[in-house]
Amino acid sequence: MILPKEILKKYWGFSEFRPLQEEIITAALEQKDVIALLPTGGGKSICFQIPAIAKEGICLVISPLIALMQDQVESLTQKGIKAISIKSGSTQDEIITLFDNIKFGGTKFLYISPERLQSFFIQQKIKELNINLIAIDEAHCISEWGHDFRPSYRNIKVLRELKPDVNFIALTATANEKVLKDISINLDLKKPQLFKKSFYRENLAYQIFTIEDKLQRLLQIFTKTKVPAIIYVNSRKKTEQIAAFLNANNFKSSFYHGGLSSVEKNIAFENWMTEKTPIIVATNAFGMGIDKANVGLVIHLDIPSSIENYVQETGRAGRNNKKSFAVLLYNKSDALLFKDRLERTLLTIKEIKEIHKKLYQFFQISLGELIEEPFPFNLLEFCKKYNFSVLKVDTALKILSNNGIIEISSHYNKKSTLQFIVNSKTVLNYLDNNPIIKKFTNSILRTYAGLFEQEVNIDEFFIAKKAAITTNLVVSNFERLQKDNIIEYKAVKNEADLTFLLPREDDYTINRFSREMKQFISQKKQKSDDLIQFINNDTICRSIQVLSYFDEIKTEKCGICDVCISENRKSTANLASEIIELLKNKQPLSSSEISESLVANEKDILIHLRQLLTDDKIKINHQNKYQLNL
Structure with missing residues (x-):
């Protein structure tokens, strides 16, 4: 051996x-x-x-x-x-x-x-x-x-x-x-x-900040901290937006989400690993196989789904045992959005039964019948046909899959592509001779950029919705344009493969699993409540809170989380005089610049700034900056 x-x-x-x-x-x-x-x-x-x-x-x-x-x-x-x-x-x-x-x-x-x-x-x-x-x-x-x-x-x-x-x-x-x-x-x-192995990470500082301007705080963080970083957000679109914002401010970053092709994912991953782009903005699809020892910072711009997910994602920082930071930027609207999203995804057994039954109807499967071949499944098309919430159907599919009723294999990274293979003048001449397809083609050209230069990912369902026509007609129009050698159209027929693992028995099937399903829904709500409680609890050391959640008893405070730092910070009694001294020695400063210079809670600084304004000791100039009132 x-x-x-x-x-x-x-x-x-x-x-x-x-x-x-x-x-x-x-x-x-x-x-x-x-x-x-x-x-x-x-x-x-x-x-x-x-x-x-x-x-x-x-x-x-x-x-x-x-x-x-x-x-x-x-x-x-x-x-x-x-x-x-x-x-x-x-x-x-x-x-x-x-x-x-x-x-x-x-x-x-x-x-x-x-x-x-x-x-x-x-x-x-x-x-x-x-x-x-x-x-x-x-x-x-x-x-x-x-x-x-x-x-x-x-x-x-x-x-x-x-x-x-x-x-x-x-x-x-x-x-x-x-x-x-x-x-x-x-x-x-x-x-x-x-x-x-203990969940205790002595080198990882959990820091949760209640802040309104998250983008400004990002710039402050990356101005001070020059280490490889991961920023987690909760939508694909947001990964691209935040990466673009950082790049526009000269912080090299890339983005990663489940909708990218394998090639695009590999490029983004390699650029981050080699630190060509030391910051990566990602959804939680970015997680498997990550083993980069010198990640010094994990930022959550959105609330994760549970404490377990939070600990897993923040755990990607500081594997080289150097001090690292897990930063969560949070505000009141985040909590409202989080609770609203939870409410919109929570299901009743009645709703699960209805979605489950409609899946069989969607593919015209009779009672008692089991077809073991996979079906091409488009989530948006299914939701539109039966007027279901996309979030609720997505949760229902997960529940049905977890209980072994269906198997669903996602192909979101496979998108249809389109490219015009003739020049714009030829296209105009063609449309003049084919007026029936002119409006449709012009709409495509307005919707997607770069169609004459390269293959562009498209979404037939989105196009159909925008043009108020059926998806089949969209495909038919593309096939006509391709036949006339105007475009190169590579179609992907489905977003996912759905396989039924049990014969259709409607309510009877769901009744067999109803106890487990109720437990799943209840647990999801409980874990959301636990997470919000953890975020809002600024009186107990974050590390102690995390360890307690996983049944580890530790009474020694970490000394580096936001709660510990707040406790250790000197009294704010002298904060007003510190602000005045700072303004004496420097040019007019914004509140964020004052916060960067002083070791104090941003909330306390703002309170003292308001009081100093009331006392006429400072004033705000035309640049919206603070200066002494001489």
Whole structure:
């Protein structure tokens, strides 16, 4: 057997393991069941990949996210390690071929979703394989108390019957004591060894600032702080807007979101890794496989969805053990928007039943019927047809997927493209001779820029909505223009593939899972409440609050979070005189410039500025700056 450190050096290029990795690998190699709780950046994947490589046979990996599976398969393949996953919508014949290739093709890793384990056919195929280790990634999903409970995870223990002599390793980055206990019980683990790394990060300063002008504060932060940074926002459009704003102010940045093509994602990622653009603005799609040690700053411009997500995302800072910052910029309107969005995504069982039934109707599936082939699915088109809220349908799809009722594979990065392959003069002549398509074509030219220079991503549904015509007519018009050699049109027919895993039984299906669904909705609301409480609690050290949430007891304050700094800051009694002294020694200053110069809370500074104005000790000049009233 090859030694773990030799495998680490050969495939990953490291000479030493991170804390707890070697102990976890040793336990796995000794055929023991293991639970590994390693916060973000702890290197969980290596803990099952190395023992699997060291032994004869195949490692079966259960993972909840298709994108995560694809990412790990690609990463292993690039290292020369054969890994494979069962693609969404694969037919039975394709799966038979795939398992034959696994058996005889030297495959070391098979990644599957927990939903796949519900298939008796898949179970029998797994039984035929020489499995050397079973790894359960994101194991907190097995618990009703986890932040992303998936009832399908409860079916994983069927592998105990299929492979009674194979040991399990369950891995998670976020779990409290209750969740860890659930993992052990529901996986039927045999005297599991628990390896738990503390969530305490002595070098990470959690700092939450209540502020109205977030963009101005961003400029202040990056003027002072010259380290690689991640800025998290909650929409794709916002990633592009914030990156453009920073670049316009001479701070090199790029953006990253789920709607980019693989090439665009790789370029953005590489530019950030090499620090060609040391700042990256991203949605939470930016997370998998990030291992950049010198990230010194993670900023949340929008409220994350839970404390677990917040800790995972901020945990990408300071992996080199140098002081780093987790900054959340927050204001009252954020809280209102957050609560409003939550209300608009929370569903009743009645609403889930209605959306579930309409999905079958949308694809004309009869009661009792099950069609196992994937269907092309356009979320916006479905919502428009039945007048559903996009946010609610999106949540319903997640709930139905988590409960093993459907499987949905997203293809948002695949967009149709369009390019005019003749010059503008030729287009004008063509339209004069084809007036029936003139208005449509002119609308396209007004909507999208650069169509004569390059291929441009387009959205047929958006075009149809804008032109008040059907999507089919949009496609038909493009096909006509292409036939007449005016454009090059590369169509992508769907945003996602949707596969039904259960026959249509309408309310009966949902009733079977209603308890789990209610639990999911209740947990989502509770976790949102916990997060808002954490943000608003400015009396207890942030680090102590985080540790308490994950059932760690620590009474020593971190000394570097916003709460600790506020407590340690000298009394503001002398703040008025400090402001006057500052204005004596400098030219007129804005409130933000005064805040930069003084070690004091911005809110306290503004209060003292107002009082000094009232007392006629200072005044505001025509540039809206403060100066002494001489």
